Amino acid sequence: MAISFNEVSQEIEDILKSLDKQLQLSFYLSNSENCFSFHGNRVMPSASLIKLMIADYYCSNFSLADLQKQTQKISQGVGGSGVIQILDQKVLSLPDLISMMLSLSDNTAANTLIDIVGLNSLSVWIKGHYSATSLSRKFMDFSQKKDNLTDANDAAHALRRLIEFPLTKRALLKQQSTNKFELNFVESNNQKIYFYNKTG
Structure with missing residues (x-):
């Protein structure tokens, strides 16, 4: 069963809120239609x-x-x-x-x-x-x-x-x-996933 962007965002937000008092963290997630940010403007x-x-x-x-x-x-x-x-x-x-x-x-x-x-x-x-x-x-x-x-x-x-x-x-x-990092996921019908990453 497919999960929506909003459902994923809500689950992530619940996890991040539970950690927020212990950690200074920011998170950003988007696709072509949607965007979710948690403390995204925290400098x-x-x-x-x-x-x-x-x-x-x-x-x-x-x-x-x-x-x-x-x-x-x-x-x-x-x-x-x-x-x-x-x-x-x-x-x-x-x-x-x-x-x-x-x-x-x-x-x-x-x-x-x-x-x-x-x-x-x-x-x-x-x-x-x-x-x-x-x-x-x-x-x-x-x-x-x-x-x-x-x-x-x-x-x-x-x-x-x-x-x-x-x-x-x-x-x-x-x-x-x-x-x-080149992975296949059963949930994605074996579509290839590409990771773009900045080290450091």
Whole structure:
């Protein structure tokens, strides 16, 4: 028996309400016709989610061909997530930087993409497109007192936008091994389910 979106939403809301006093959490669920949000506008430190908005800036303002023509020398690596700091190659294309930022949550790639535009200019663009999101510092820069902030509604909006661009769609889909997330469900008549995910 099929269950409606509203029934699923109500069950999820009941579970989240029972946890709400112990956890600070937000939740967003939508399909083409419906949307359910629990504390979707609760602004929280973004950790790596703001990398979605950085990728959106590049994909919205440049064609894939334009991005492929540009390379960038990596001047300073930072710790945390990513692999660039251990690579010998220090000149990378912008699509490679975007893919590493999304699929590996690479902080050096993200900081390099911030440096290309400039923190202030990128912050203004992001605020103009994602009202609850603030890019205030580069990744792993703990000298800054302000933190990067976003909410679940903005993150979901960015994710929906990024799966419209081939470059970022591939990075978000292929960042997990195929065997880990490619599932079939009896309830869905063995239809294949695709997961688009941002690590970190």
